[in-house]
Amino acid sequence: MKSFTCAVIGLGAIHMNHVRAIQALPDCRLAAVCDIDEEKVQADVQMLGCAGYTDYRTMLEQEDIDVVHICTPHYLHAPMAIYALEHGCHVLVEKPMGMNSVETAAMIQAAERSGKQLGICFQNRYNPTVRRIRDLIDQGVLGRFLSSKTIVSWNRDASYYAQGAWRGTWAQEGGGVLINQAIHTMDLTQWLAGMPIDVQAQTSCFRLQGAIEVEDTAHGYFHYADGASGVFYLTNAFGADDPVELDLVFENATLRLKKDLSIQYVDGSEEHMDDQSLVSGAKGYWGNGHATLIRDYYACLDENRPFPIDGPEAAKIIKILDAIYRSAATGNRISI
Ligand SMILES: NC(=O)c1ccc[n+]([C@@H]2O[C@H](COP(=O)([O-])OP(=O)(O)OC[C@H]3O[C@@H](n4cnc5c(N)ncnc54)[C@H](O)[C@@H]3O)[C@@H](O)[C@H]2O)c1
Missing domain, CATH: 3.40.50.720 (NAD(P)-binding Rossmann-like Domain)
Structure with missing residues (x-):
């Protein structure tokens, strides 16, 4: 080397x-x-x-x-x-x-x-469970993508935002739960399901209204090509850090990722994979793919x-987030 x-x-x-x-x-x-x-x-x-x-x-x-x-x-x-x-x-x-x-x-x-x-x-792309999904997609085993569900429910309270003056500001953080915490799971959604055509979304700040400028919660709906769809619910206002959830429905199988990966194939067979890579305890939910x-x-x-994961690849999720923020601001369905 x-x-x-x-x-x-x-x-x-x-x-x-x-x-x-x-x-x-x-x-x-x-x-x-x-x-x-x-x-x-x-x-x-x-x-x-x-x-x-x-x-x-x-x-x-x-x-x-x-x-x-x-x-x-x-x-x-x-x-x-x-x-x-x-x-x-x-x-x-x-x-x-x-x-x-x-x-x-x-x-x-x-x-x-x-x-x-x-x-x-985007270290979570290196989690073994995520790589397994990507391999199955690349092998063409799963068939056509039909629907996705992305859920992130984490806990970011006032003490978190007090750790740095940049946090919670539009000028220096650039957004809230979307661009900081949920970006990993939204990136995985994009990487595994593909680019949506457009999005309708809403954002709110429930928990620290007045204390932070940015959203602590976002939800919305993606339209994909061929009539496929996706829903997402992302929040920093939960009282604990749950493992993130990503469900992907394909023609030949439904995949559920919540720490471990479960796959149910339409022919009745099943596959289960424990994710040994996710360390438990503080910040375990970040995943430990940095080293990899x-x-x-x-x-x-x-x-x-x-x-x-070069510039053009990582810019895709920013393009999606731009559209989500614009949809939330205007109330319109925004093309991506
Ligand atoms: N991949 C992940 O899972 C993951 C997890 C946590 C944070 N992050 C990202 O890492 C980045 C840093 O996050 P953090 O939690 O470590 O933030 P932090 O606030 O703890 O640390 C940021 C550091 O940057 C320093 N800094 C500010 N301006 C500087 C300048 N002009 N020159 C040099 N240093 C400067 C600050 O003094 C501070 O020490 C963010 O982009 C965050 O989103 C990624």
Whole structure:
């Protein structure tokens, strides 16, 4: 394997998932970290033995970095990714890729201009149960897609939003449950069921009305080609973090994913797969695919093949979310 020098920008809640994954790869060296919070930088410098910066531009000027991991608030993903690509780095950015389709288009163009690889962190695509579904679809076993049901019911209370000034704001988070929490399961819906033709949706803020600007709940209806349909219900206003649910009805089988995967085929046969990959306890519902995704990203860089969750791929769900937000704002059915 080629060797890579790596940097992480944004040293908050998620960044250690990236650091641990980099450390587990023998040919990767974490050269530098960056955060505007000097204390976080110093803590990581002590713990990880790397260089530390409070300005990512200075870091990219002074260090010879091959790959930048972006773990900052949503409004910084596009400018930081574009800057790093223009400075000759590969970029792996946390979800969401950007806050809207204007940002994702600019990021795709920057990646194309640079010839570097832009990857986006949708780690749940690597869960074994999800891969099983994808394989069955690719093998043509399931027949025509007919209907989907996506449910996310998580708990994000006032203490969660108090963890960062960017959370709960349109300008810096870009939305609420849709663009932050449910984006993973909505991305899986898109990846497995395909792009809908249009959407009708409503959003609300029930639980923290007045305290946050963004929606804590969204529900809606997708029309797909050939008369297929999809429903979704997504909320941060539940009192606990339930495993996400995704039901997919195909001509030849109905698949139910709620942590484990159950498949009922129309011929009467059944298949069940436990998901051993979902760690229990705090944040287990994130899935633990970060390590697998990051390993695959570096393998793609090493072998010069395209990383599968690239800009155009990750921009699809942003296009869908743009349409959902527009439908909620106008009351109209919005074409995607
Ligand atoms: N894939 C997942 O399952 C998953 C889980 C959690 C978070 N995330 C994503 O990771 C990203 C970060 O989330 P988080 O929960 O770690 O947020 P966080 O608020 O805990 O951390 C963000 C960090 O970015 C730093 N930062 C802000 N502006 C900066 C700048 N200009 N330069 C450098 N650093 C800056 C902040 O000081 C903070 O330390 C978000 O995009 C979030 O949606 C993904």
